[in-house]
Amino acid sequence: MAFLEHRLIFKNIDAPGYTRDIACYQKHGGYEILKKGLAMGGPAIREEVKKSQLRGRGGAGFPTGTKWSFIDPAKATKPIYLICNADESEPGTFKDRQIIYKDPHQLIEGMILSCFANGVKLAYLYIRCEFTEGWKILEKALAEAKGAGFLGKNILKSGYDLEIHVHRGAGAYICGEETGLIESLEGKRAYPRIKPPYFPAVLGLYMCPTIVNNVETLCNVKHIVEMGGDAYAKIGRPNNTGTRLLCVSGDVVKPGYYEFPCGAVTLGQLIHDVCGGIPNGRKLKAVIPGGSSAKVLRAGEVYKIKEKDSQGNLVDREVKLEDLRMDFDSLAAAGSMAGSGGVIVMDDSRDxxxxxxxxxxxxxxxxxxxxxxxxxxxxxxxxxxxxxxxxxxxxxxxxxxxxxxxxxxxxxxxxxxxxxxx
The missing domain is CATH 1.20.1440.230 (NADH-ubiquinone oxidoreductase 51kDa subunit, iron-sulphur binding domain)
Known part of the structure; x- marks a missing residue:
């Protein structure tokens, strides 16, 4: 059975004739959603993100609307910062770089909308230093956006000002942790901070309120503004809304990056139907479902998870490894996590x-x-x-x-x- 992807964020990735310059992006409707968002107003965007039930795509799966709600732009007495975490260093994960290299303006538009919604005037795009070409691509894309009036002073004559700067890391994996990233951005050694009191929303960059979201999360904001939070929440499963970018590597016939509604495919369907199965007639031995930080799941294991029945009641259900849905709650119930979306498959030849x-x-x-x-x-x-x-x-x-x-x-x-x- 063939599974068709639901490409929302990856819609233009690898599309024939699509290029990463601003002219091509605008030809495909780019920055039109920004105009809509500016007309809606910041509070309305925040409300739509809450309605969408979007969960952060960086690893923990924390609700984005809730994260944003910790900061009230109307009551802020200090500058509010937004940081895009593009320090994609998790082994087995290679989705964010596809956006950076092939569709950077989608990320920038999502960042601008997120900054506008939260009263941010200065934002940073923290990128992994090994992405040398990606850094240059982002710098060029930001210059294009500024030249077209989508960044800088009085964006599209809305009265809103915003600057975004690219900051390159120095190759430390720990900078993917949000407070370690903030320390690095401040020019210090990337030692993660103790929480509490150093929650970024309270004491973040330069001890000011700070929002840290990853690339995939910020791209989703653009689509939430476009279709509305309620419509977005209908994609995927309850509490696991929207699409999820999955990177599959290891012992499969067709490794690569894919996009499906959260929970639309099981682990077995992803491996066998989407990725062509395990090569050379080998059998599945184990899977790491969310990047190397996620717990290893072994073939043959059975997991007890809670799911809602047709009447909405929570019931216990036994699920085999290959029947686990690829969403936040199902993988957490199995003792692992969705993490960064990096699926590493190991066959029975692996030690x-x-x-x-x-x-x-x-x-x-x-x-x-x-x-x-x-x-x-x-x-x-x-x-x-x-x-x-x-x-x-x-x-x-x-x-x-x-x-x-x-x-x-x-x-x-x-x-x-x-x-x-x-």
């Missing part, structure tokens, strides 16, 4: 110890070192797993691994340590 040793090497290298349980514990995980993978494991190593992981989880400032311990 799971080698896979985990590889992942632990990444986390040991990328730990910022601020928290002792993470700094020391993740290095222990790496050493133990590497030793086992090389054939020098000891009988006590499995118990030691669990003990070290348990001593990391829940004892760090940010979620990095827990992601490594999973």
């Amino acid at each position: 799971m110890v080698e896979c985990l040793a590889n992942i632990s090497t990444f986390y040991a290298h990328e730990s910022c070192g601020q928290c002792t349980p993470c700094r020391e514990g993740v290095l222990w995980l790496k050493k133990i797993l590497s030793r086992v993978a090389e054939g020098h494991g000891r009988d006590e190593d499995p118990a030691l691994l669990k003990d070290v992981a348990d001593r990391i989880a829940g004892r760090t400032i940010c979620a990095f340590g827990e992601a490594a311990a999973w």
Whole structure:
């Protein structure tokens, strides 16, 4: 059975004849939604985003409308900042860069609408330093937008002023964590902040109210303004609205990036029907469903999850791995998470110890070192797993691994340590 994508954000990505310049973007209706949004007013946009039930696409899945509501532009006594987190560094994730490289004006239009809705006059686009071409593309696109009157002073004669600056990171994975990103943007070492009190909405950039959203989230805002929050909420499933960008890599016939309504496909349908199945007649062994920070799910496992029946009552249901829906709630109920949308598929030829040793090497290298349980514990995980993978494991190593992981989880400032311990 073939599954047709519902391309909303990826509508123009790889479309024949589509180019990333502003002329092509406007030819396809670009910046018309900005005009609509400016006419609606900021409070109306915020209300539509709330109605849409949009959840952040950066990893945690926190409701965007709720996140925005922590800041009241009418009562703000300090400047309000917005930061686009384009520091896409999660292993297995490659969706945001498609937008940056192929449709940058969609992101910029979404950013402008989001800034206008929240009374932001200065915004930053924090991009991973390895995206050298992407940085140049964004700089050019911002210059085009400013030249056309969509940025700068008195945008489209609305009286609204906005400047957006691109800031390149220095290659640290921890800068994907919002407070670590803010520290980096301020010119400091990217040590995540303690929350509370340092919630970005209260004490963010330069100790001012700050909104941090990722690329996919901000692109969604444009489409919410276009169709309305209620219409957007009808896409996907309850509490899992809109479309989701999925990046599939590993042992599949057709790895790539796809877009479906949240929960429209199961993990098995994604692997077998969308991505052509597992090559060479191999069988599925395990899946990481949301980037390397998500818990590994094993083939053959059965999960008890709660779902609403036809009468709207919550009922317990047993679900096999391949029947799990690709949405926030279903994956969370299985003990993992939707995360960044990076689906890594492993067949039965893979040595799971080698896979985990590889992942632990990444986390040991990328730990910022601020928290002792993470700094020391993740290095222990790496050493133990590497030793086992090389054939020098000891009988006590499995118990030691669990003990070290348990001593990391829940004892760090940010979620990095827990992601490594999973």
